Amino acid sequence: MTTPPTATGPLASLLLRVSAAAVAVAPRRKSPAAARWAGAGGSRRRRCRAAVVEEAGVLLPKEGDEEGEEAAAGRYDWREEWYPLHLSNEVPDDAALPLTVFDRQLVLWRDGNGVLRCHEDRCPHRLAKLSEGQIVDGKLECLYHGWQFDGEGKCVNIPQLPEGAKIPRSACARNYEVRDSQGVVWVWMSDANPPDEGKLPWFEPYARAGFTDLSTVHELPYDHSILLENLMDPAHVPISHDRTDWTAKREDAQPLFFDVTERTPRGFAGYWGRTSTPHLRNLLRFEAPCVLTNTLEYTDKDGTEQCFSAHFLCRPAGQGKSMLLVRFGSTLRSPLAKVLPTWYFHQNACKVFEQDMGFLSSQNEVLLREKVPTRELYLNLRSSDTWVAEYRKWMDRAGHGMPYYFGHSTLSPPPVPAVVEQAPAGAVAGISASFPAKGGVGTVHAPNPTNRYFRHVVHCKGCRATVKKYTALKKAFAVLAAAAVAAAVLAATRQWKAVLLAASAVLAAASYACDALVSLITTNFIRTHRRL
Secondary structure, eight states: OOOOOSOOSHHHHHHTOOOOOOOEESSOOOOHHHHHHTSTTHHHHHHHHHHHHHHHTBOOOOTTHHHHHHHHOOOOOTTSSEEEEEEGGGSOSSSOEEEEETTEEEEEEEOTTSOEEEEESOOTTTOOOGGGSEEETTEEEOTTTOOEEOTTSBEEEOTTSOTTOOOOTTOBOOEEEEEEETTEEEEEOOSSSOOOGGGSOOOGGGGSTTOEEEEEEEEESSOHHHHHHHHTOGGGHHHHTTTSSSSOOGGGOOOEEEEEEEEETTEEEEEEEETTOTTOOEEEEEETTTEEEEEEEEEOTTSOEEEEEEEEEEEEOSTTOEEEEEEEEESSOOHHHHHSOHHHHHHHHHHHHHHHHHHHHHHHHHHHHHOSOGGGTOOOBTTTOHHHHHHHHHHHHHGGGSEEEEOSSOEEOOSSOOOOOOOOOHHHHHHHHHSTTOSOOOOTTSOOTTSHHHHTGGGOHHHHHHHHHHHHHHHHHHHHHHHHHHHHHHOSSHHHHHHHHHHHHHHHHHHHHHHHHHHHHHSOOOOGGGOO
16 A cells, blocks of 8 residues: 655645756857857767766767757647647636747637637737727727727727728638636647647546646746746755645655656656655656646545545746746545635745745856857756656757747757737846846836746636635725724724724734735745745
8 A cells, every 4th residue: 555645735746846848959060159069079078078977877968869869859839739728717808818939929718608709919909919809799999090800800999990991801810719618718829720629738637526626827037948847856856845835845855766658759658766766656647738747546544445646737928028827636625625725826926936036047048148049057966857858859859840949959949039019118127137036026006027927817707816815805904994093083082092092002912914915925935045
């Protein structure tokens, strides 16, 4: 009989994260920087590093790996895939959502019948963003000139058109097919071929009876390949997330075992675990373009088969940006989940990502600046980084079909720098630019991907409602506290003065508690040693 893992709750599952994704492109080539590295002195450095590797158990590439991997690879096209757009229950009924897949800007909305629709986020009139518009009578209306579009993207009303005139046939928004599957909205990005339903992800654990789920959405300020690397790296959890909840402890850092059981043109899979608990084997699976799952099945003390499954859906949202849909599910519900509100788990997940944000964004910056494959920058260990190496090697195989990518042995950087359309203004912009993605600057009035409010709260109905509720209560308690003080001043007897002053103190404390709760949900976590 196998003993259960030390934790199965949503918080613990976040700290057992594992994941992988897809980023890649263009013909196989070495960058000019890589060519210079391989020139004079390059071979000497390679020999020096190889000597270190043999002693330390480092994963080194073999000469000629690129050619063999490329020969084994089929043609990959990033557009012939389903991408996770959003959690379906988080899509509003009365507003349009702006979303991005690589460099494709999309708008997601619900028509008058509640059916999900997706178009290119561009009005055919003057290129205004349709996501800035509003939904009127079940139609999406451009806020610039009022052109209205139905669910198929066809323009059905132009206010400026003379009476009796026909709407031009070309006045239509480009349409994308979407599916709502197991609570996730997926979009098919291909222009050339109809949706391949066989590629639509299906997660078997979620079809099991009694399987509970905790899902959340996060926008993050670094490339989705960096995010996937991080999620598939269980070795960092005890260090980076020490004491974030009741399972991660830095003294538990240890060698891990890995067993790669499957490699395909669309991903890889295998088992991993801690050397101290070899009977607990997690099954990790990465599937193109950006889906990572980590499943742990075990038998509890009563002989019942239990399953815990973490799903990380990592959508590439443009250069240096990603959108993560996190789903934790289990046949055994954590006692904490029965007591604590959902927003508590959401803010804890935000804290986990903020703990990683500084060094992940720095890693992103180094890859873009150095422009060399990861094998020339990383020192991967067999006892901790096997999945990272597998993922970057998969990108070598699939990179020719991606807009840009950084592989293990090859790369194709973005040909054009990203265009930032929204950014903080004034002094906040200057400070944010000086400290990219370090997590401490920004207000709720300045769209800033390093700010928790814009990374999570604006995407989450539950957290938005909680913030709204407790902000209103905070103000109400403050007003009542002031009124109680005023009444105490006017009270005729000492007894009433004492009662009213005590009431004002209680009301002031309640107002402070509401403010602290709102701050807990919306304010970034900053490590103690990083505080000014």
